[in-house]
Amino acid sequence: MENGRCKFWLPKKNRFCANSPLNNSSLFCGNHTTRSDARWIPCPVDPSHSVLEENIELHLKKRCPLLKHVQALSLLPFYQKGINGGDRDDQEQPPQTLSPKHHVLPSPNNFNITSETKRNAVYSMTAPQISKLISKIHSVHASISIDIRDSYKIPEACHIWIHRQVDRKLPFQEKHVLQQASILGNLEEFGVLKTSGGDVVRDQIDCHVPSGNYANVPAVVEFGAGRGYLTQMLVDCYGINKVILVERKSYKLKADRSLRQKESLILERLRIDIEDLNLNAVQSLQGIPYLAIGKHLCGPATEYSFAADMTLRCCIAGHCNESKVSQCSSGCYLRGMAIATCCHHLCQWKHYINKIYLSNLGITKEDFHAITWFTSWAVDADHSSDLSGEVDCRSSVEIIRGEEECGRAPCGAEEVLMNMRAVKRAVLGFMCKDIIDMGRLMWMKERGLETELVKYVPSNISPENHLLIARWDNNL
Structure with a gap:
């Protein structure tokens, strides 16, 4: 001492x-x-x-x-x-801020609906009410005709990481490396990434791109970057000239030190909430095409799962003319995107990107809160096998008969849900995750992007296995 x-x-x-x-x-x-x-x-x-x-x-x-x-x-x-941040008209009360002299940003979690509040609202339902809600979830899931294919890809370019042929000082957890590699593999299969000549991003867009040195030297913007190891793999395996890491929290053991040793690489880290980032005003991105990536936009990195929705707004909403979604504005240089969605149980109605889509399906704000709470069951389940393959609407009859699950009457929602078998709760959780992400996919399609939602790793590697990939569609 x-x-x-x-x-x-x-x-x-x-x-x-x-x-x-x-x-x-x-x-x-x-x-x-x-x-x-x-x-x-x-x-x-x-x-x-x-x-x-x-x-x-x-x-x-x-x-x-x-x-x-x-x-x-x-x-x-x-x-x-x-x-x-999206439309704030649905806030229950106006945000309270400190006096101007403090210059304080309100916490992103202020006035969000907590998981405890969502649970209490669900448990306050009667058995018929919870049965009706679960029946609605099954009906909506069937109506949107979700076809989320398995797309677990390990590209040849990432074999130096898969076989541990990288700097021994870099943190290496196999499950994270496999997830990162599959994200990049899906981008490559989707035609967004190339391995030849360092020209990483395909010309997928009709917008004018300056013909100077930067025209074929794309940048990568990683949202919710954390320590930045997804970008590290991308740089090591595909060759990138410019990297911008967006992260609100300060981290130790970042990939930055290793990345800065690459002489040809320009690295910039922006410590800012995605909610407050005007990407068009980032000087180093002016006139440069870029690829947007994000893996598990949640947890300590952003403290809110709706970072996925904010990332989509940040990259897309300001780039396209809302009245003519097939035409891009002159400042549009987003070329492609891969966003791994995560922690759907933290999603908030006030920030969700496609409330109109859900409303047209008959899902209210209260339904949405319950749906987001149900998604945690998909993560909590035993994932020794791929439970997401069990999602089958034909099992809905067994789930929604709340009165029979109780074995006696009257009973409430808590008893109905507690008496459901774990696999059925997991199935319901996966359905709810699908519905939330399908709304995001449809929002992107409406704005002229060619988009796909895939399961990029088996759920026994990570149950948070949904990946939104997109590029601009030249046919529009």
């Missing part, structure tokens, strides 16, 4: 606190000194850490790291608050 250091033991870090004590007579730093009247409160800027109530003003003025980042971010040209 070092002298002159706080004596508070940090069990998660397996060491003592590295801060200095308050004074010579104190054993602890200001953060760990016990005070009888001390009251710790969550930081109003970043609730992930707490502050002594008496120090809150000083913390907000000088110390909060997120506040400093937000203040710097607001000065950047590509920052535009909520540009990709």
Whole structure:
């Protein structure tokens, strides 16, 4: 134990606190000194850490790291608050913000419907109500004629990663490598990626692209990049000249160090919420065709699953004339896209990209909340076999007979659902995931993209195995 250091033991870090004590007579730093009247409160800027109530003003003025980042971010040209957030008319109450002097961005999770709220709403239903809802899900799933083919691809170009012929210092988890390789393999099969001559992206679009040096040197924008290892594989295996990593959180052990060692590669990392990113204002992308990718846009990287919807808006909504979806604006340089969707249980109605599509299918906002909650069952199931292949509407009769599942009357939704067999709950979860992603696919098709939804890995590798791939359709 070092002298002159706080004596508070940090069990998660397996060491003592590295801060200095308050004074010579104190054993602890200001953060760990016990005070009888001390009251710790969550930081109003970043609730992930707490502050002594008496120090809150000083913390907000000088110390909060997120506040400093937000203040710097607001000065950047590509920052535009909520540009990709979608229609906010469905919010239950107006967002509450701090006073202007704080320059604080509201948390993306503010006023979202939590999983607990969704569960409580479902459990408050009667047996006939839950039976009717499940019947509707089966009916909608059958009506949209989903054909999500298995498309597990390991391209030849990625064999240096598959066979571990990469830098030994790079983190290597086989299941993630297989997922990354299949994403790239599907892009290659779809005609978006090429392995020859470093010309990675096909000319799929009629928009004018400048004839200078950048015309055939595409960039890659990875959304929710995390540590950036999907881009690392793409650069290693296909040859890319420019990389932009979009991520709201700071990470250790990033791929950036390895990527920066490549002399021909230009790397830029944007620490910003996808919701607030105006991609057209990123100076380094001006006039350059780019490929948009994203793997599992959720969890700590973005803290909200609707990042998939925001990514689609960020790349597509501002690029096409809404009245003539087959014609692109002069600033349209998106060439292709691959987005692996994830964590559908966190989706929010207010941010979902195709509410009109679901409404036309008879799905209300309340239905949507329940549907998103059901999707967690697809992930929680036993995936020693590919359960997604069990999705079959002919099994709906067994599921929706809530009164019979209870074995007695009257009973509520909780009893109905708890008495459903696990495989039936998983089937229902997969159906709900299909419905949510099909709405996203249809939104892209309406805007002139050639789009496909595939299962890019078996569910025993990852049950979050839906991949949206797209390119511009020249036939429109």
